[in-house]
Amino acid sequence: MFKIKDVADAAGVSTATVSRVLANKPHVRQEVKARVMKVVKKLNYRPNRVARSLRSQKSSIIGLIVSDIENPFFQQVGRAVEDAAHEQGYSVMLCNNDEDPDKERRYLHLIRDENLAGIILSPTRHTADNFSETAELNIPMVVIDRRVSDAEVDNIMIDNVQAAETITTHLIEHGYRRIGAIFGIGSTTGRERREGFVQALKAHDLQPSTDWVKYANPREDDGFDTTLKLLQLPDPPEAILTSNSLLAAGALRALRESKKTIPEEVAFASFDETTWAKLVLPALTVIKQPTYEIGRTATELLINRIQDPTRSTREVTLKSKLIIRQSCGCQK
Template sequence: MKLKDIAEAAGVSTATVSRVLNGKVNVRPEVREKVLEVVARTNYKPDRAAQRLRSRKSTYIGLIVADIQSPFFASVARAVEDVAQKNNYNVILCNTDENHDKERMYLEMMQNENAAGVILAPTLRLSENFALTKSYSLPIVVIDRQVQGHSVDMVLIDNRQAALELTRHILSQGYKRIAALFGNNSATGQQRQSGFKEALHEAEIPENDILIKNLPAKEHAAHKAVSELLELPDPPDAVITSNGLLGAGAFRAIRDKELAVPEKVAFASFDESAWTEMTRPAITVVEQPTYAIGQTACEMLIKRIIDPKRPIRKVVLDSKLIIRQSCGAGAV
């Protein structure tokens, strides 16, 4: 049933019905009562989408990430939803799979559906050419992947520094032939690779292209890559992965080879999750403030929606190196 049907049944204009439904006071009591009686009898439900388009107001926020299966993005999404709900917003979740075409499709969808704003973990292509977003009149907050040279709110960690500290720790334990896996479609992977290489340079250990793998951030890709690395005539004595999905696949490959950790091969990763703490030996990780990233990003977006002219902010949150026995040091 449409608004005009309510108006016809009540014998009033559609404008009068609209005033009643919106709580306006300039309606006679007997007319209001008649309209509400028809609404109750017909179980009429207002078309909220049409109302948003007419008012140019929306209660929807888009969250566009690489892969919700990643423990990192799952925790971020939890925080975004918590903050959004407290502020009377709903969240639409989209996975890009690091595919720029899917990313563009979702941004266009958010624009067409008149979303209030978007929290975005951009693909590598968009990170390098963020000017592409200027065609969308959407408030945007970027998370996880830094974009250069553009005025946009961002919530990040220092990826280079985090990888530098992790690699320094592994080197300090005496490991020298370190394999490292990085996501190949994000600026985050590039920044973490930069920190890894800097630590090698400090220790005067030459980079080894055989041991550095840039690949899709998927468990199966990491499992295959590490399985092959461990079959080399001179295999790595340590493995680092730059995110949780790569970490799960890499560690499974080590287990499949029945290699003792850390005696035969050390292991460390980004992203704390239940399995990294519960397995034996427990895994050395860089713990990212995932909930704080999502919480801060959503709060910043809501402020941007309310006040589009507020100053641009870049928030860099601290990560934490948790040292455990998978690298030959620390408590289980």
């Protein structure tokens, strides 16, 4: 990370002059101001607000950037992060990127500017696919839920391909052949779960139908609208799988409004165990992710990284669990 002295040296001025330019104070010649700002842009320099006033201060705050705070998955992860951080004397600043790369970038820069100790990040698809730029921020970081490319970084995830294959195989083995699926758009998670879904179908000599397999924004309303479209097909699926709990809530609402009996007319299964998944009738068959363990493990790895920046990176893959209930017409 460049310092104000680097800017001053490159522009051929004093650090005091750089400070006046950045603070937009008067009595700086336009030619000097332009030269300084050109260097600032070239170096991608951003002032460290904490360091400007308390250069010796070490932050005890970590940032948590998630895709959607309304998603129960991230609520449970956040609970674990806060618990584990508190035990180690850290506080947590929560940010919500809404799968928006620009919004995510602003939060990443804010965390760096405020000199936070580190970041736990569930990246947008754009960031996950182009992670080298984020890695250059040079902040202790742990990535959760999604695999990233082009960088060595601590990573916590589940095997999404295997989990999707497991729950799809469960549906197939109980007689369902026309299986529809709704996957979250804009994330590596959705792509990996679709891959596992397709693998299970092909392993049983079934071909995925573009009519029955959809991507949607991971929101309840999108799950509702997409499910209605599936149900209105001339040859609708006899079972539906959703890849997160928000899509599941929307799909369940669509099934009820369409007066479809579960599982007699349409079987239903989803990712994510929630408090309501076992309370609705019929209770839902789900893939239970180790959400609390994800948050706690990520926090422990991040604090270890803060304390020892040179240690080797780790990729931790945690196990999910298939919980069988009545929504697929069978229960253990």
